[in-house]
Amino acid sequence: MVHYLRFLRTPQVADISKKTIQISAVAAVTTDLGDSFLSQDVTTIARIVDATKHGEILRSSEICWRNGMRAAKINLQCNAKYAGRLVHLHLTTRDTISAYASCEVPAIVDAWSSRFTIKAKAKAEPLVERRLQLQGKSQARIWEETGDSIARHIWFVDDPLPLLRKLLTDDKAKRLRVLEVGAGCGIVGIALSQLRKSDIVLTDLGDAQDILQSNVDCAAPVSGSSLKRQVLGWGAGLGDLEETKFDLVLVSDCIYNPDSSVLLVETLKELSNLNPNLLVFVAFKRRHDADDVFFEHMQKNELRVVEEGTIKLPHIMTDYDNNAPQIESFVYKAGD
Numbered sequence: 001m002v003h004y005l006r007f008l009r010t011p012q013v014a015d016i017s018k019k020t021i022q023i024s025a026v027a028a029v030t031t032d033l034g035d036s037f038l039s040q041d042v043t044t045i046a047r048i049v050d051a052t053k054h055g056e057i058l059r060s061s062e063i064c065w066r067n068g069m070r071a072a073k074i075n076l077q078c079n080a081k082y083a084g085r086l087v088h089l090h091l092t093t094r095d096t097i098s099a100y101a102s103c104e105v106p107a108i109v110d111a112w113s114s115r116f117t118i119k120a121k122a123k124a125e126p127l128v129e130r131r132l133q134l135q136g137k138s139q140a141r142i143w144e145e146t147g148d149s150i151a152r153h154i155w156f157v158d159d160p161l162p163l164l165r166k167l168l169t170d171d172k173a174k175r176l177r178v179l180e181v182g183a184g185c186g187i188v189g190i191a192l193s194q195l196r197k198s199d200i201v202l203t204d205l206g207d208a209q210d211i212l213q214s215n216v217d218c219a220a221p222v223s224g225s226s227l228k229r230q231v232l233g234w235g236a237g238l239g240d241l242e243e244t245k246f247d248l249v250l251v252s253d254c255i256y257n258p259d260s261s262v263l264l265v266e267t268l269k270e271l272s273n274l275n276p277n278l279l280v281f282v283a284f285k286r287r288h289d290a291d292d293v294f295f296e297h298m299q300k301n302e303l304r305v306v307e308e309g310t311i312k313l314p315h316i317m318t319d320y321d322n323n324a325p326q327i328e329s330f331v332y333k334a335g336d
């Protein structure tokens with residue numbers, strides 16, 4: 001299972017003297033839902049990075065995360081000459097840095113605090129930024145809130161399926177019309193907008209819209225792409241989305257509640273009625289048997305699996321998780 005560095009308390013300037021400045025924060029290494037802590041030792045790196053001078057590291061320190069810990073205190077002292085600088089606190093590991101350098105999913109995802117100025121009592125906002133390396137030089141920068149809402153957490157999805165790859169790589173001049181349902185913080189649709197010319201609509205419930213908008217604002221879609229967000233509750237009708245014949249619908253980690261799964265299928269059926277050639281890409285992490293409700297309803301509604309695959313995730317063996325995790329992925333289609 002992929003683990004995440006998280007801020008339990010975002011950085012703040014704890015003390016400023018004539019010679020030194022002390023910056024403190026509290027962090028943890030947890031699973032995606034934040035419900036379990038990493039139960040093995042790992043050396044993390046906390047560093048103060050200048051937000052304006054392209055990554056200048058002002059101070060770096062190693063913090064040991066030990067099996068059994070639920071929180072790690074971070075206290076960094078830096079030289080008082082840095083007062084007034086606009087900085088981030090970056091939490092990472094050496095392996096994370098190497099994984100990004102080779103475009104791989106890291107076993108531990110790093111965390112960037114929001115920017116704060118080094119001055120008395122300054123505190124970073126309760127946000128965390130993830131900077132994920134995509135193919136080529138593109139980087140997806142995604143904000144999450146530091147609370148526990150799953151609408152704002154990141155789930156990794158890769159794409160090994162030939163039919164989907166063909167849609168994404170054929171006829172690159174054509175703008176793909178893409179809708180993401182249950183987009184959360186928008187990582188999947190935003191990553192796609194940075195890789196392929198497309199018109200992408202990221203949708204989710206009302207309370208995910210602020211974080212979605214922040215991520216739309218700092219995304220860097222390829223030239224000719226458009227990216228917007230809007231509210232779409234499953235099973236509540238398509239509203240003005242009915243006016244677009246989408247080519248692709250993205251469903252990433254939206255199957256975890258049998259009641260909402262039925263509504264989700266209703267929405268996917270309505271979308272496929274608009275375009276029989278629509279492909280629906282579903283990426284799914286199995287959590288309980290009731291997850292099958294989604295697949296049964298897809299079948300009842302004559303949405304067929306035309307391709308399937310599995311994506312192995314990096315895995316750290318722990319007491320609570322000794323099965324190597326995987327993402328199952330499916331491409332569905334309504335027509336022949």
Ligand SMILES: C[S@@+](CC[C@H](N)C(=O)[O-])C[C@H]1O[C@@H](n2cnc3c(N)ncnc32)[C@H](O)[C@@H]1O
Pocket residue numbers: 150151152153154155156181182183184185186187188203204205208232233234251252253254260263
């Ligand atoms: C586990 S998150 C996945 C987020 C995102 N797709 C990803 O992979 O990063 C599930 C998302 O489904 C959304 N969701 C749950 N029920 C919904 C509903 N009835 N209508 C619309 N979105 C819903 C949640 O708000 C949440 O953002």
